[in-house]
Amino acid sequence: MACVTKKLLGYGEWAMTSMIERHAAAAKYLPSAKLIIGGRDITTTSAGDVPHLNPATGKEQGRVALGGREEVDAAVRAAREASPAWRALTPSRRRDLIQLLADSVLADGEALSMIAALEIGATRHAVLHSQIPVAHEWMRYYAGWADKLDGRYSSGADGGPFDVVLPEPHGVVAVILPWNGPLNSLAMKAAPALAAGNTLIIKPPESAPYLAIRFGELAREVGFPDGVVNVVIGGPAAGDALVRHPGVDKISFTGSPMTGRQIAAAASETLTPMVFELGGKSANIVFPDFDLERAAEQAATFPFVNAGQICISPSRLLVHAAAYDEVLERVGALARGHRVGDPLDETTFMGPMFSRAARDRVIDHVERAAERPGVSVSAGGHKGEAELDGGWFVHPTIVADPDPGSDLSQTELFGPVVAVHRFEDEEDAIRIANGTEYGLAAYINTQDIDRALRMARRVRAGAVYINGSFPTANPNLPFGGVGASGYGREGGAHGVEEFVRPKSISISVREA
Numbered sequence: 001m002a003c004v005t006k007k008l009l010g011y012g013e014w015a016m017t018s019m020i021e022r023h024a025a026a027a028k029y030l031p032s033a034k035l036i037i038g039g040r041d042i043t044t045t046s047a048g049d050v051p052h053l054n055p056a057t058g059k060e061q062g063r064v065a066l067g068g069r070e071e072v073d074a075a076v077r078a079a080r081e082a083s084p085a086w087r088a089l090t091p092s093r094r095r096d097l098i099q100l101l102a103d104s105v106l107a108d109g110e111a112l113s114m115i116a117a118l119e120i121g122a123t124r125h126a127v128l129h130s131q132i133p134v135a136h137e138w139m140r141y142y143a144g145w146a147d148k149l150d151g152r153y154s155s156g157a158d159g160g161p162f163d164v165v166l167p168e169p170h171g172v173v174a175v176i177l178p179w180n181g182p183l184n185s186l187a188m189k190a191a192p193a194l195a196a197g198n199t200l201i202i203k204p205p206e207s208a209p210y211l212a213i214r215f216g217e218l219a220r221e222v223g224f225p226d227g228v229v230n231v232v233i234g235g236p237a238a239g240d241a242l243v244r245h246p247g248v249d250k251i252s253f254t255g256s257p258m259t260g261r262q263i264a265a266a267a268s269e270t271l272t273p274m275v276f277e278l279g280g281k282s283a284n285i286v287f288p289d290f291d292l293e294r295a296a297e298q299a300a301t302f303p304f305v306n307a308g309q310i311c312i313s314p315s316r317l318l319v320h321a322a323a324y325d326e327v328l329e330r331v332g333a334l335a336r337g338h339r340v341g342d343p344l345d346e347t348t349f350m351g352p353m354f355s356r357a358a359r360d361r362v363i364d365h366v367e368r369a370a371e372r373p374g375v376s377v378s379a380g381g382h383k384g385e386a387e388l389d390g391g392w393f394v395h396p397t398i399v400a401d402p403d404p405g406s407d408l409s410q411t412e413l414f415g416p417v418v419a420v421h422r423f424e425d426e427e428d429a430i431r432i433a434n435g436t437e438y439g440l441a442a443y444i445n446t447q448d449i450d451r452a453l454r455m456a457r458r459v460r461a462g463a464v465y466i467n468g469s470f471p472t473a474n475p476n477l478p479f480g481g482v483g484a485s486g487y488g489r490e491g492g493a494h495g496v497e498e499f500v501r502p503k504s505i506s507i508s509v510r511e512a
């Protein structure tokens with residue numbers, strides 16, 4: 001069944017019996033861990049290096065060089081030096097380069113999906129067939145914007161001056177990535193920022209450096225000028241140095257609200273503008289008039305993709321009282337059927353969680369919730385099979401009837417856990433759905449179009465998905481949150497406008 005993986009790895013290696021051996025053999029796909037600054041590979045850095053652990057096996061699979069203040073300075077210098085030529089390049093040439101980069105991401109898909117499985121435990125076939133085509137589409141979309149950012153002519157007041165608005169790039173953009181979806185975040189941030197004429201410093205965390213390094217290598221291979229795409233691996237210290245750097249003109253950050261708050265405070269010194277894509281605790285609302293089999297299938301699938309480590313994961317399931325018992329039973333049965341295991345194996349539905357700490361935190365939350373009266377935990381929980389013992393696996397977990405105000409239902413667990421709540425009517429559903437600090441996505445399932453649209457207006461969320469439509473697949477739609485889910489938008493015209501600042505030029509016309 002694992003045919004592409006077998007081909008990539010070699011049939012002999014795949015035949016090895018243990019996951020540890022298979023992953024050790026697959027590690028040849030990891031690019032060498034380095035920083036890319038001004039087109040050069042930097043392998044020895046001021047902040048030393050750290051081990052990288054494979055989430056499925058818990059074993060070290062390489063050492064990662066960490067950028068410090070020195071490397072951040074060098075990267076900002078390189079990006080600033082490259083900026084004038086990059087913004088002066090014809091838009092059509094910028095378009096062509098981004099298009100080439102998009103195509104090379106697609107062409108490199110098999111290796112990139114291998115890297116994602118080893119780096120973050122994502123299931124390789126899902127990355128290959130879903131994340132990479134989506135990243136490709138977003139990059140192609142934004143390549144197309146490079147030669148369409150026209151600015152505008154303003155008719156002026158009372159036939160007065162002749163006014164035009166020029167869209168100017170900010171200059172140097174710091175792209176700070178989360179660990180959980182580096183490729184998609186890059187497509188959503190780097191492509192529009194480059195299209196608008198900015199140069200970049202990409203900062204992935206040290207826990208997920210490899211996809212970003214490969215992205216930097218591909219940019220160099222397709223002909224991006226040195227210094228336009230720089231990659232500095234690093235943790236909070238490198239991120240902080242970048243955010244405070246006076247040579248950075250814009251920050252595009254995806255990560256947790258906690259880090260967002262720290263970045264906002266640090267960037268207040270330089271008043272650097274920001275776009276923030278933060279966490280979520282999205283509600284998936286099911287009314288009894290909807291096809292309950294379909295509702296259960298969706299509710300038992302999407303929250304467990306990438307082991308629930310997706311910002312828009314519908315991690316709270318809200319079911320009308322009339323359908324509650326049936327949906328809960330179906331979701332539990334489906335969740336129990338998911339195959340949890342080796343992310344390289346194409347028959348695996350769900351791989352491990354990303355880190356030991358993340359796994360322990362999720363288990364702790366579930367155990368504490370289970371102690372509350374009236375709360376029941378079904379499907380997964382913490383269950384170890386021999387092969388999975390070394391890695392950080394948590395089986396799909398359903399927690400029924402926690403208090404909507406409880407920790408479990410308020411905190412973004414970022415793991416394969418769904419909290420299920422019962423509601424009585426629309427008002428009740430809105431109260432529960434809007435009852436967290438987050439506002440990223442909301443999912444509404446009903447056959448009643450009036451109800452769907454009423455609910456869509458009232459939910460506090462940056463995006464609403466009705467009757468099973470799928471998030472972020474359409475690059476033409478703005479994507480982002482409200483409240484603790486962030487501000488600013490990726491996607492569509494909004495997504496590229498984040499990376500330009502309009503300059504007004506007013507010309508007075510002397511009468512003849």
Ligand code: NAD
Nearest residue numbers: 177178179205235236239240255256259262277278279311
């Ligand atoms: P995180 O906030 O821990 O880290 C994100 C990035 O910020 C990393 O590169 C990290 O090194 C860096 N960082 C940490 N401290 C910093 C500081 N003080 N200054 C500057 N940079 C700093 O988040 P994570 O655990 O990597 O990612 C998971 C979070 O990201 C979840 O909350 C998830 O919902 C969110 N996320 C949101 C979206 C979205 O589009 N809204 C997409 C993916 C992930």
